[in-house]
Amino acid sequence: MSSAFFQNIIRFITLILLQIIVFNNINLFGYLNPYIYIVFLILYPVNANRYGLLIAGFLLGLTMDMFSDSGGIHSAACLCLAYLRPFAFKVAFGLSYEYQTIKISKEPLVKQIVFVSIAVLIHHFVLFMLEAFSLALIGKALLKVLFSGIITLIFSLLIINLFSAQKK
């Protein structure tokens, strides 16, 4: 229990640092960045306490908001992802997920892609809608959801599979 707790804290700090030092400076095509820090919420233990997940998600978003001066948009996006995560599990892995421990990196790639896509879509949709904050800019925000979402998906899958390769 406590080893899983420390593993989560280390993952939290590593992903935040990776995000702000490396991935926030990628600027693909001028303004697209992958938001890989949400891998933390994807890899959070499946059967863990959902209250804990909500609070962890909120703290993760709040830390990102602090580093990027963005009010509370990352907090809101992470919170929605943390709350809706069981729904994404149900869609990707079927109803039986609750009764067994799923290791995401050991699942077939297609199921991984479905699960991570849903997670990224929820997070990016809330994030960029709140960022645009006005209807005039909604078109640009939707394009950002799409393009930024695709590169986040690619990088997240890479990170998930690299992280687990180390532990084998």
Added chain:
Amino acid sequence: MQQIIGFIIRNGLGLLFLLLLGCSLWLTVNHYSFHKSKFINSSNAISGTVYSQTSSVSDYFRLKKDNEALYEENLRLKKLLLNEENSHLIDENAAFPDHTIQVIPAKVIRNSYRSQQNYITIKGGEKQGIKPDMGVINDKGIVGFVEYTSDNYATVLSVLNTKFQTVAKIKKNNHFGTLSWNGKATGFMQLTDIPRLTDLKKGDTVVTGFSSKAFPENIPIGQVESMFLDKKTNNVTLQIRLFNDMTNLNYVYVTDNLHKKEIETLEEKTVQDE
């Protein structure tokens, strides 16, 4: 009472979600609606330290480019100075009696330009004399306003922020307008409320106006790129191409008008007396 407790226990997860979502939406709305009422920002010690460490590493990769930029700026200033009589005799520490503009050096340790609400974090805070509402410029033009300060760091509201607004004028004929950003392209800003009959050409230079209290007068901003007529007000909106590359900032100067308070008090008094 029992029913209420039961309800809370049964729907605890949803309630916690709504509570935390409320918190983050409140932070967001607060951040977007009011100038300077921020609870979470990157001028604190943790993110300040992380960003200044990162920037001390990345500085090595741009040493050559920065040197060239500094050399060019030096050259321009030398040209001005050497054409002035006895300029080399001025004692640097002498107090200038008519000295109203204060300049404090600072360094950008984080820059953002991708969202609609962009902020810059600089190394330099209250200990260096930086206070909220001061202007931030560099050798090419304006950068933003100081928004929030801590001991050693400050956050700057970038010109690329839809909340940013300042007074600017066309250099050749002194017509004033309001400069702001529509949140679209990083290289362009919009100058609104210019009277329709103003003589304008593509390529005219736009500079800061004298009634903008944070910036000194005649700091360059950009060039007129194109113009549109606003049919409702019969005023012209100008698309301004910025001189400054906002995606590439390093050393900046924080400026303050020492008479700002005096001007503001006087203006307030005038309005009250009416």
